[in-house]
Amino acid sequence: MRWRRDVRQFRTDTVDEALVTECLSTLSLAPSVGLSEPWRVIRVRTDAMRLKAIENFEAANARALQGYAGERAATYAKLKLSGMHDAPEHLAIFCDDATDKGAGLGAATMPEMRRYSVVGAITLMWLHARTHGLGLGWVSILDPDQLTRDLDVPEGWHLVAYLCLGWPKDVSxxxxxxTKGWEARAARLHVEDR
Ligand SMILES: Cc1cc2nc3c(=O)[nH]c(=O)nc-3n(C[C@H](O)[C@H](O)[C@H](O)COP(=O)(O)O)c2cc1C
Known part of the structure; x- marks a missing residue:
C-alpha cells in the first residue's frame, strides 16, 4: 500500500494481454451495493479515440490552469497530470446507474452507493496491478460529458474514472x-467519538 503510487510517468512498452485481463478481473472481486456489480470498462484502444481523450485532457488542463495565479499557477504548469501519451493501456471505467442487478438493495435509498462500489473496485485493481510492478494513474482533469459522448456508451452509464495503466518509469x-511541491501527505487520521 505504501508503494501503490499514482503514476504519471510511464514506459511505453506494452503490458501482456493476460496481465491486463487479470487486473481487470480483480474488479469482479470487489464488494458492491446489493451485489449490483455496476462497473463497466471501456478499453480505449484506437489512436483516434485516444487522441480525443488526450485533447479533452489538454483542454480541461488549460482551463484548470486559468483558475490559479502567481506561484500556484507556475507550479501547476510544471506538473505532469496525466500519463496519457505514454501509457500503453487506457481504461475508462463507468458505473451503470441503470443496472437492475441487486434489485435496488441499498441503492434505492442511496443511489450514489453504486458509484462508490466502482471506486472500491478500482482500488482493488490498483493494488493488484502494483503487486505485478504495474503503475496506474487516475486522470480526472477531463470534461466527463464530452468523454462519455465520444465513447458512445449506453444510456445510464456514468464516468467514474479514466485510468492509465503501464510500467512505471520509477518507483517512489x-x-x-x-515531490513537485504542490501538496504533501499529512497522514492525519481524524477520528472522533460520539
Ligand atoms: C479520484 C482521484 C482522481 C485523481 N485525479 C488525478 C488527476 O487528474 N491527475 C493527477 O495527476 N493525479 C490524480 N490523482 C492522483 C492524486 O494526485 C494522488 O493520488 C495523490 O497525489 C497522492 O499520491 P499517491 O496516489 O501516489 O499516493 C487522482 C487520484 C484520485 C483518487
Missing amino acids: LTPELE
Missing part, C-alpha cells in the same frame, strides 16, 4: 505532487 515512496 513519495507522491509526485509532494
